[in-house]
Amino acid sequence: MNYTAALIGTGRIGFSLGFDKKREQPASHTMALLQNKKIDLIAGCDSDEEKLDAWKNFVSKKSHRKDIKTFQTSESLFASVHPDIVTVAVNENSHLSECINAINSKPKLVILEKPVALDSLEAEKIRLATQKNNVPVMVNHERRFSADYVAAKEFLSKIGEIQSVKANLFSGLRVYGEKYEASGAYSLLHDGTHLVDIVHFLTDEELKNPIVTGIFKDEQGDVRNFEAHFETKKIPEITVSMSGRSKFFAFEIDVLGTLGRICVGNGYAKYYLREESKLYSGFYSLTNQKIKLPKKTGYFSNMIQNAVDFLDGKSTLKSPLEDAIKDLRVLEEIRALLKDENSASIRSATNCR
Ligand SMILES: NC(=O)c1ccc[n+]([C@@H]2O[C@H](COP(=O)([O-])OP(=O)(O)OC[C@H]3O[C@@H](n4cnc5c(N)ncnc54)[C@H](O)[C@@H]3O)[C@@H](O)[C@H]2O)c1
DSSP, X not given: OOEEEEEEOOSTTTTGGGGOTTSOSOOSHHHHHHHOTXXXXXXXXXXXXXXXXXXXXXHHHHHTOSOOEEESSHHHHHHHOXXXXXXXXXXXXXXXXXXXXXXXXXXXXXXXXXSSOXXXXXXXXXXXXXXXXXXXXXXXXXXXXXXXXXXXXXXXXXXXXXXXXXXXXXXXXXXXXXXXXXXXXXXXHHTHHHHHHHHHHHHOOOOOSOEEEEEEEOTTSOEEEEEEEEOOSSOSEEEEEEESSOSSOEEEEEEEESSEEEEEETTEEEEEEEEEOSSSTTOEEEEEOOOOOOSSOOTTHHHHHHHHHHHTTSOOXXXXXXXXXXXXXHHHHHHHHHTOTTOTTEEEHHHHO
């Protein structure tokens, strides 16, 4: 059985990242939907007419269909077509309205870009709409589908008791500023959702009651650094660390066990176990284990395949809405502490000089 699909938002993740020659492809919803043999991409929507025209030209050629439909609002799209899958890839501040519109059109599945929404009040409205209409939503936290992270999760059972988890995101984007809450254009929400989600995915632990240290604010008062520390019954130290003043981009997680260690980040994956040391008699050292990984991580195509398998009744959703809402709650707890002007942990650009 084939499934029809429509895309709301033909911007970077919706469309144009699919042309980035350095990225593992498919790297956009359009390319991933087109590549899946069980999906017919039939319609697209974007408020930007120019982007929409470019998208229609490309998709018509690629799919050899002359009847690809385009619309500048999702309301007009749903009045005309009724796709089985609706992908929502608009900017954060439109996730609520566009996801609700998609759910109300009663497709078989909605694929929603991360983060779920600007805050958990909005996320709760989405959750209620899914319940009322009985429409499942999956969220594109892509690392859950990526072979290197899936292998890390499988490898975890070999590294003994977990001593610590460190998850880092380093970029040049501000981490948090109150004035960006309405647009969602800050890294705590934008990238932090991936960081918290991968900790949840790998450990199955619930992150709660963080202690936040190392807050650094720039001259505009925007947060540029912080570390959030969590402890759970099983893991004594989980650190989520973000920088927004790095002149490079890095995403990485390091899990230290009593028998081994896992280090996975953008472009690398290392899986270590203790073995008799080659360097010192009577000692054990960590030795890199050769894990066979596919050439491609499949982060995007596996996500779309999970959607198809779910619709075929062969799999559960690997990145369900509920999990993504938990991620958002953690980010909100951190955000509340970053907003606390009296925090002893705050250093600023001015008092550092
Ligand atoms: N999973 C990932 O790794 C990843 C990567 C990049 C972006 N994203 C997420 O994807 C979403 C989009 O990001 P982007 O970088 O593609 O942004 P973008 O600005 O490039 O694209 C968004 C598109 O949505 C359109 N749009 C916005 N509101 C709309 C509306 N109400 N109706 C119709 N069209 C509308 C815009 O015109 C634009 O073309 C964001 O939530 C972002 O966080 C996820």
